[in-house]
Amino acid sequence: MLEVINNFLSGKVLIVLVVGLGSYFTVRSRFVQLRHFLHMFVAFRESVHKSAGHISSFQALMLSLAGRVGAGNIAGVGVAVTLGGPGAVFWMWVTALVGMSTSFFECSLGQLYKRCDANGQFRGGPSYYILHGLNKAWLGKIIALLLLVTYGFAFTGVQSHAVTHSLNNAFGFSTTYTGLAIAAMLGLVFVGGIKRIAAVSDLLVPVKTLAYIGVTVYVIVLQFDHVPGMLMTIFKSAFGLDQAFSGIVGTAIVMGVKRGVFANEAGLGSAPNVAAVANVDHPASQGVVQAFSVFIDTFVICTCTALLILLSGFYTPGFEGDGLILTQNALAEVVGDWGRTFISVALALFVFTSILYNYYLGENNLRFLLGEKRRTVIIYRGLVLVLIFWGAVQNLDTVFAFADITMTMLAFVNLIAITMLFKVGMRVLRDYDEQRKAGIKMPVFDSSQFKDLDLDFKAWPPRSTPDQVVIEPAPHAVLSALQR
Secondary structure (H helix, E strand, O other), X not given: OHHHHHHHHHHHHHHHXXXXXXXXXXXXXXXXXXXXXXXXXXXXXXXXXXXXXXXXXXXXXXXXXXXXXXXXXXXXXXXXXXXXXXXXXXXXXHHHHHHXXXXXXXXXXXXXXXXXXXXXXXXXXXXXXXXXXXXXXXXXXXXXXXXHHHHHHHHHHHXXXXXXXXXXXXXXXXXXXXXXXXXXXXXXXXOOHHHHHHHHHHHHHHHHHHHHXXXXXXXXXXXXXXXXXXXXXXXXXXXXXXXXXXXXXXXXHHHHHHHHHHHHOOOOOOHHHHHOOEEOOOHHHHHHHXXXXXXXXXXXXXXXXXXXXXXXXXXXXXXXXXXXXXXXXXXXXXXXXXXXXXXXXXXXHHHHHHHHHHHHHHHHHHHHHHOOOHHHXXXXXXXXXXXXXXXXXXXXXXXXXXXXXXXXXHHHHHHHHHHHOHHHHHHHHHHHHHHHHOOEEEOOOOHHHHOOXXXXXXXOXXXXXXXXXEOOOOHHHHHHHHXX
């Protein structure tokens, strides 16, 4: 039954939603993800300040990467290549390209409609922009429940399964005892809330990401003369032009989109929860930063994993087996047995921070549903720890099917909400574009220009004379002005 439901939802509905609406957002915004691509680095560099009730924009980026960069980047890519062939990688790229635009809008809306709670902490996400942007409290509760189930439980099970089975393959560790150990360590971090989760992510995310990219790039460099040919194989396979993979074009598309969405999460409504907590001067600036997060996740890390597998010589057309084991054996084929150990350690770090991220998303939406009830939060923490153990001892098909079904339902509600709020998102983007066109390096949001929207003025106080940073004029312009 799970398989039948999953094949319909994630094999048909998800593709239309993610690729179709993502393409619509991309065209209507005049390819915002490409127009602002270089500006992403500027916004990233300016994202280190924080204030009371907020985390810094840099911390929000690290926290969202903690969630995006997880089992999907190793096990998910392995599954996509195993079932869909090299062509699945191309469709992961397509999903990420349009997903960057989707992520821009959902995270900008998350910032725009964020709220300050009774404790002075800022919160936001799809539930908040549906409630305050669409005035549909019932729909906000539905998506809060879906986020709670998908991230707090389903995705946590996938992440736990991936790391425990990886450690079992590399070291022979019992999945049962490993699951219990991971649950115990994560429980210690959960009690610290968003501040402790962000602090741990600050430390682990750059380390795990750079180390993994470094090793995979090393393997790619060793096989660099084969890279152009492999990229051509990926492209041909995506359209059935390679005879070895001509019969699985449909599977390549389905697996590329499914595993691409699972890896980068664009459109699922997860990143807006974290983006809303960041301290920024304009909602769109966090949208730009989070679009960059999608780029890093898929175009950099997933591509590294895919090329590692395809260039290793271990993978052959028609390969049957566990996608995670495929990735481990592919690296071991090139660098020796320590490759299995490295993948296990890297995956352990990936999963640890991903589960922290998933836990926060669940808690944030639980508070939206039931308010600030400490007993409820404690029960939720206990259930998450149980799900970590459950994922450790289940088989991969079961945990992935459960996650795919809830993920598709979540994407459906969130993408429809973004579409209904798209005009508001475009107003925010136009305000950002106009300020940048006027020479303002980092635009500042003035809520007095958006009085028709239900905004929290604690989050966005009106600014009659905003403190704007203007780009210095070029020397020849200064000389010309002096001459005049």
